Amino acid sequence: MGRSRRPRPRKDPDRPNVNDEIRSRKVRVIRPDEEHEVVDIDRALEIARSYDLDLVEVAPKAKPPVCKVIDFGKFMYEKKKKEKEAKKKQHTVQVKELRFRPNTDDHDLEFKTRHARGFLEDGDKVKATVQFRGRDMLYTERGEELLLDLAEELSDVGEIESKPTMEGRRMIMMLSPTSKG
Missing domain, CATH: 3.30.110.10 (Translation initiation factor 3 (IF-3), C-terminal domain)
Structure with missing residues (x-):
């Protein structure tokens, strides 16, 4: 009897790639102390783990893509908060x-x-x-x-x-x- 495969939920286009979702071989890593270097993805993930944080792709279009070592949950919280603030300041003309x-x-x-x-x-x-x-x-x-x-x-x-x-x-x-x- 064949197993029915459920389609994977689509990723939110506003959500950046995190850790194993990053598909590039080489990336520019920005550490929490603001130092940065170009390394292969395995080394970048090691660096993130050493800080006990996530590797988040912040500039996927750059050559090589730029990834930051940060707390992903906090990053998304701050992003949503900024979007909410920007929306508050908008005034729609009626x-x-x-x-x-x-x-x-x-x-x-x-x-x-x-x-x-x-x-x-x-x-x-x-x-x-x-x-x-x-x-x-x-x-x-x-x-x-x-x-x-x-x-x-x-x-x-x-x-x-x-x-x-x-x-x-x-x-x-x-x-x-x-x-x-």
Whole structure:
């Protein structure tokens, strides 16, 4: 009866080769005391064992590949920690939409302008839309005036990315945060 062979789990491409996984005959070994030398792989593994640490391939594309004698678990922990920190500092820009009608009341306009100011200060873009229904189509210039007033009110924190344009029964304008330089 033949044994069924399970496929080997695929190695994570971000994970470097360690100890016996290193396929190169000669490698440049960097010891914990920062000394380095080019030796064959068996000697490199011996050096790693003498320090009771792992041989980790840090630059596989180099000629010869560069391997460091380090604690692999600690190395991966530090790497993941750095990636997490880098991800924390990233900010994805979102587009927040505000909708108006051509006859929007002044109080509502002020309220929505405050929201738009907050969005722009947080680094997000604002898509201001004036929705026209039925006879509102007669007041397209009122809608454009409303959007331009909004842009002027927010000129200290945002700038017009795209001027008001009609798309069907909507007039749309994009505002983006002013670049702080």
